[in-house]
Amino acid sequence: MLSMGGDQVEEAAAHAAKVLRAGAGLDWSARAGGLDWSCxxxxxxxxxxxxxxxxxxxxxxTDTWVPFEVAFDEGSGPADAISVIESTSGLLSAVVRTTSPGVRAYHPYPYGSADATGFAAMGTAELLLHTHDIGQALGVDTEPPAALCEAVLAWLFPQVMPARTSDEHWATLLWATGRGSLAGRPRRSAWRWHNALSIPAGPVTLREVSPAAAADLAAGGTGGLTWIEGGPFDGTRRAAEGVTKAYASGVHRPEWGMFALVRVEDEVAVGGMGFHGPPDEEGVAEVGYDLAVGARGRGYATEALRALSAWALARPGVAALLAVIDHDNAPSQAVVTRAGYIRASDRENTRSYLRRP
Structure with a gap:
C-alpha cells in the first residue's frame, strides 16, 4: 500500500532540509516561486x-483552528529556519503516530475535518511543495522521492489521474497544485486537496476509502483497517478493485466511491458500502454494500445506508438512489426497505429499489 503517516512526514522533512541547506548561503529575502512570501x-x-x-x-x-501561531525569533536566518522545520516536522510525525485511527480534527477542506493520515498527507505536501517554491527562487534542485509524490497524490488528490511512470509523479503533483504543466492537461488556476469523508451512522461510521487503501484491499490486504473475523467480504474487495481501476483511468470521483463501515465501539471494520460511480445524466446513483458474515443481523447495514443515502440525496443534482438486488437476497431487500427505498421494478434475476429526496 502507498503508506502515509509519520514516516512519510519525516522523509519529506529530511528532503526539505537537504534541499534548503544547499541554498542556505543564498538570498532568502527573494520572493519564493509563485508566492507573495519571501523564502x-x-x-x-x-x-x-x-x-x-x-x-x-x-x-x-472540532470546528476551528487552535488559536496560536509559530514565528521565528527576530534575526533568524536560513540555518535557523531549517532547524525549526526539522523540529516541527518531528512534532507532527510523533502526533500522527500516537493518534488513534478514529480521531478527526478540524480542517476546512473539504468536509471540515481530517484524520491523522490526512494531516500526515497534508504535512508531507506542505513540505514538498513549499520547499519547491523556495528552491525555485534560490535556483536549487527540489525534486523529491517519487514514492512520496505518488502517496500524496493517492491520499489527497484522488480525482487526479496518476502518473504512468515513477519519473512523472513529481510533475503530476506540481500540475495538481497549479505549479506546472502536463501534456494533454489544461493548466490549473485553482485547486483543493481532498480529505476523506467520514459519515456517522449510529453504531458504525462510514469512512471513505482512498485509492491507496482501495488498491491494498483489492490486492488482498486490509486497506489499513482492522477487520472483523471473516472480513473483508468478497463484495468489498470487488468494490475496492473498481475504485482502483477508476483512479488509474482518471475517472474516480471522491465521495462517489467506496466507504468502509467501521464499528464505533472498537474501530473494527465490518463491511463496505458505496456507489458504483457518480450520478448519471438523470441524477441517479447506484448504491451497493456488503457485510462480513460475523457482522450481519445487527442493524449495521440499515443504519449505514440511511446515513449514506441522506448525505447523497442532499448533494446538488442528485435526483434518486438506486439499489439492484438479487431476487433471492431477502435480507438485503429488507435493509433497503428499512432505509426508505421503494420497490421500483423487477428483472429476470433482480429487483430494483429507489429512494428519492
Missing amino acids: LETAEHIAGVLVAYAGQLTGRA
Whole structure:
C-alpha cells in the first residue's frame, strides 16, 4: 500500500532540509516561486502549518483552528529556519503516530475535518511543495522521492489521474497544485486537496476509502483497517478493485466511491458500502454494500445506508438512489426497505429499489 503517516512526514522533512541547506548561503529575502512570501517567510509558513496540524490533532479541535501561531525569533536566518522545520516536522510525525485511527480534527477542506493520515498527507505536501517554491527562487534542485509524490497524490488528490511512470509523479503533483504543466492537461488556476469523508451512522461510521487503501484491499490486504473475523467480504474487495481501476483511468470521483463501515465501539471494520460511480445524466446513483458474515443481523447495514443515502440525496443534482438486488437476497431487500427505498421494478434475476429526496 502507498503508506502515509509519520514516516512519510519525516522523509519529506529530511528532503526539505537537504534541499534548503544547499541554498542556505543564498538570498532568502527573494520572493519564493509563485508566492507573495519571501523564502524565509515561506519557511516560517512550513513550520507553522506543521505545528498547527499537530495541534489540531492533540487538541481534538472540532470546528476551528487552535488559536496560536509559530514565528521565528527576530534575526533568524536560513540555518535557523531549517532547524525549526526539522523540529516541527518531528512534532507532527510523533502526533500522527500516537493518534488513534478514529480521531478527526478540524480542517476546512473539504468536509471540515481530517484524520491523522490526512494531516500526515497534508504535512508531507506542505513540505514538498513549499520547499519547491523556495528552491525555485534560490535556483536549487527540489525534486523529491517519487514514492512520496505518488502517496500524496493517492491520499489527497484522488480525482487526479496518476502518473504512468515513477519519473512523472513529481510533475503530476506540481500540475495538481497549479505549479506546472502536463501534456494533454489544461493548466490549473485553482485547486483543493481532498480529505476523506467520514459519515456517522449510529453504531458504525462510514469512512471513505482512498485509492491507496482501495488498491491494498483489492490486492488482498486490509486497506489499513482492522477487520472483523471473516472480513473483508468478497463484495468489498470487488468494490475496492473498481475504485482502483477508476483512479488509474482518471475517472474516480471522491465521495462517489467506496466507504468502509467501521464499528464505533472498537474501530473494527465490518463491511463496505458505496456507489458504483457518480450520478448519471438523470441524477441517479447506484448504491451497493456488503457485510462480513460475523457482522450481519445487527442493524449495521440499515443504519449505514440511511446515513449514506441522506448525505447523497442532499448533494446538488442528485435526483434518486438506486439499489439492484438479487431476487433471492431477502435480507438485503429488507435493509433497503428499512432505509426508505421503494420497490421500483423487477428483472429476470433482480429487483430494483429507489429512494428519492
